[in-house]
Amino acid sequence: MDLTNRNASRGVFLGALWCSLAANSALLMGAPSATPQQIEFFEKRIRPIFVSHCYACHSASTKPAGQLRVDERYGLINGGESGPAIVPGDPAKSLILARIQNSDPKHRMPKDSEPLAASEIADLTTWIQDGAAWTPEQVPATALQKGAYYERLRAKLWSLQPLADPPVPKVALASWPARGRSGDIDRFILARLEEKKLTPVADADRLTLIRRVTYDLTGLPPTPSEVEAFLKDKSTDAYPRLVDRLLQSSAFGERWGRHWLDVARYAESTGPSRNIPYPHAWKYRDYVIDAVNRDVPFNRFIQEQVAGDLLPASSPDDRDRLLIATGFLAIGPKDVNQRFKERFLMDNVDEQIDTVSRSVLAMTVSCARCHDHKFDPIPASDYYALAGIFSSTDDAAGVRSKMGGAGLEYYDPDMLIKLTSHVVEAPADQVAQAKAAVAAAHKEWEVVKDTAEGQALEPDGKSKAAHYRDRYEKAQIDLLAVDDLGTRGFAVHGVRESAQVGDTAIRIRGEAERLGPVVPRGFLTAIHVPDAPAIAPEHSGRLELAQWLTSEKNPLTPRVIVNRVWEHMFSAGIVSTVDNFGSTGDKPMHPELLDYLARSFVREGWSVKALVREIALSRVYRLGSKSGPQQVAADPANHLLWRHAPRRLDAEEIRDSMLATSGQLQPKPAEGSAARTLRMIEMADNGEEARTIIEAADHASSRSVYLPLLRGVTPKSLEAFDPVGQSLVTGQRESTTVPTQALYLLNSAFVRKQSLALANRLLNEHVPEARAIGDAYTLTLNRAPSAAEVAHAEKFLGQYEELYRATPPSSKPPATVTPVVNTAPVAPKRDLAGQATDEERLGKPVVEEIVEPAGPKEAAWMSFVQALYGSAEFRFVR
């Protein structure tokens, strides 16, 4: 079957289906062909049983005991922890009947109550035998008559049209564009400026240029010797060689890999509501950095992350690399405390659809989870066509959902992806020993747990049983340490094909348990991709999705990535809403240029490095940032790019720049992450584990991209400057100005430590003061100070030293401080096994690090360096 047709016609087919629904005003869903008599029987005889005897524990408004819900048909069929509660047509296999008739009152339902009446049991049996009819879902008559409306939207939305092949425009100022291919970029820009009778401002000077391009390509400042070499190099290819050197440096991958990690909402834990670490996520981070450095073609890069497990591998190492790449889909935020397993599944599917569609296509598909998209031509049927692909995929992040779980209950070792190479066998004797210890601890706990003795509180406020439970859990953790592949580092968060692959049903109003009609797996019908492959019945469809996403005919994918690259070079995309190319997003400022770049990007083999190079060598990229009265009057916001807009460094760049210039930066990539030793157990955001992570981040001297990044546990050295949110695809960082930034720069231990380190470094040069001041400027601001600035600095140093002598530092003990909560190592707050104590809740005080210089001279120099770090100039690149 030709999938193209199938896909294209699906909208029409469903449109017709919905129309007929509307005519009928009600459609039977989930329980096909129930007669009015069956419905009546259900409403009169069956639903009241559920309502009066079961809802207290098994419905949407309660905690569903055993994860079972009886207020939806699907909840009964899907069942809870013990399996399906009913099998329509088969009373003998329907667990619910066994449980309500169990002779042991301890195991009989309803719990702690009289057994159901014989007539009620008979009714339930009849109902199941008869197919378990349920009152059908009502589909609103207004829904989904959108065929024509969507066709109009589709025809109107610029981003869905095929890539144009615009001719490079002619320009009057023919000498202005750069030589070579980059000059075409300039012609597109200049033509528009000339239309408005504007001219670009003068080029940036070489000092500004090397600072700019070094930051933009590597996220680090140029060293003084790099600056000097570039300024001296008068050859015509000095600048292209500089760009090539930067593209070749591993720092390029650290910077541009970080850009992708923002988009991939990279994080090392599940986030709210129960924060479970992802201790292997850093391998995905390293995969991204490596792929960017090796310039893996962008289409291949996407294919690896969406379907790496399904691509052929050249070696066991390559196989592992491809498995790790699929971490992209698995490391999203997850609500492991979700009480309904179907909802957990569908929430994660939704998260994956949102991430893939916004990162690669810049389309907000998630709106169609609950209803047809209001602004973009995306019907709910398209959403569930994609949902079928992801629900046929195991989201192997290593977690399961459980309401009110504790300790290891959220960890599912089988739901990790096992690596294939370098796996070391578990030592059999140690495993046997650890297993025996688990069995013993379990027995001890079982004996005491339901006794009065076990419930008695011990002096620390916990029950005796809780202590035994902790011991049992500790033994389990010890066992994992010797025999679990994940704990031993031989498994990762990723995805794989599910055992059961198939299409899924539309969910009414997005509610996971309310099933509408099933739709075939497929892609977005609004995006016409003529050569899209058909999804094989035995495939989840991820491989085909990856091919569809990266097809040369897909108009969105190349436009979106080209725009992202442009944004990182100019601080604003050609389309300013970089993650939204839908109707509510902005339109491209230079549409022809966008298509020109997208086309050449595809033609040149999807090379991000080649694109960055092309842009970096353009004249427009090399413009100065000075203002011009005529241009400001005509285009105050610089939409037409008559100058280069300055940008604030991001949180990582600010931290890395301080480390680099103070001489403290560890040049080698960090090995792994501080989060790699965490167990997949809930972590309070201020508990012992979180504190360990924060402290590791405080003391780390590697680049910021390697800092541990658990959701809700932001390293202090990144916190002040709008760090990435980590919960959604983020193509553009915020850049706010708040007083906490000032306080951070004035008082934080990190900034003071770097200031002291650089001050000592300068003092140890033993050069004349003016020279040392010059060195400080050159290092931190990449420029020499003016004579007035040197004079000002000298005056400052003298006065400060004197003032410091007069006001010696108070030798107060380190300020004791604060919050920090919950220090229980393996048993954070539990629903039923006892609450956290007040001490745990308020936590141990932590000590803020005090950084003090050795004497007045050091103090003055430290204060001076800190002033440079604190200056606005330090945090802007022009």
Add this chain to the structure above:
Amino acid sequence: MPNQVPEFIYRRPSRRELLRSAGGGFGFVALSGMLGEAALKAAVNENAAGPLSPKSPHFPAKAKRIIFLFMEGAISSLDTFEYKAELQKNGGRSGPGGGTLAASKFQFKQYGQSGSWFSELMPNIAGHADELCWLRGLYTDTPAHPQAVVQLHTGSANAALTRPSMGAWLLYGLGTENQDLPGYVTINPPPNEGGAVNYGNAFLPAEFQGTRISDQGFMPNLKAASATTLQRRQLDMIQAMNRDFAAKSGAPDPVEGIIQSYELGFRMQGKVPELLDISKEPQTVLDAYGVKPGPEGSFARQCLMARRLSEAGVRFVEICQGGWDHHTGLHEGLINRCSLVDKCTSALLTDLKQRGLLDETLVIFGSEFGRLPMSQGPDGRDHNITGYPMFLTGAGVKPGFSYGSTDELGVKAVEGRMHNNDFHATLLALMGLDHLRLTYQYAGRPFRLTNVAGEVHKAIFA
């Protein structure tokens, strides 16, 4: 498409860009001629004050500030604030939907002209019976703490799309009165249950996030790293460099904001610790609140800090007492918890009233959900999201008033039903904001605190 004339949607140029476009550089002089003095002043003031400057509400506000006393873990209202005669009569019988009804073991009494019932656990709060405005028909969506706490604070429990907290929305909508202080302070927030999400700004700009302070009054980086004279000298150096930088042609817009934020930060170092230092309060006040060191005195300290912060103009202050999750040990647990909050909550209300602050301040007391009338084990109650109460008092709400109710056993809200979204809509309305108009464009659509729902319950308005 290549020949199509592109349709521009221009970003609005910043005020500074406009100023520059009018005169170039710091073109105030040229601009003043064009716009007139008054317009210029307005323009510059708005620019200078920044996003936290006080903004006009959508309609006249009934309250200026909020203090939220959050009882994390879900207080059992059937043992404290809700007297249910039917429940007291039917203890031991089967409850609706299964389970066994458990009558409260505590004695209830009516107080004040309003005749509101309070149990013996809350004798001091009971003394304010005629000032309180009860919402007794609240309900929410998820009977699990993490989601319910997050929903109470942000309006949504969706883990994948964290939303701004209600304090952040208020700052976004109203700004704050005292520019020398953070506009939104949360003291001792829960470390779990969503953590920082509960006072975060999510996709709103960072200016609007809550500032977290411990119950000892600690805030990171607030303590000056060197003596004031030294630091002022250093700051003068920084500001001189900043002014030079700002004067250069094509300097980035935010530099002027940076200069101001340094001055604000410097002032905060002096003011905030002073404000949080409750030790200088008169002994009578300390005694009235029951201030003491250690965890037992935590909530009393928070109440007193809340009064001081609110008095100084902080728009939204939240304080927190946890430990109400009584699945077991309900009896002893409640006695203990109530003893931590009853006296100081009452003292806070009295103090606010005496200072005339209650006319401008709305105080809220409540949990993420309630607890069931059925027993759980020998001495516990499980979660109830279908009906539970909170009280409001102070600015804008009817005193001695009770709105809505649960059924005769206290299971389900039957009258004056108020969903979490309705609760938020009503709070915003009291603060002068229309929840339908307080929107922020993000990820392709406008977002609200109340999602796509929410109804203002005006019946409680004074």
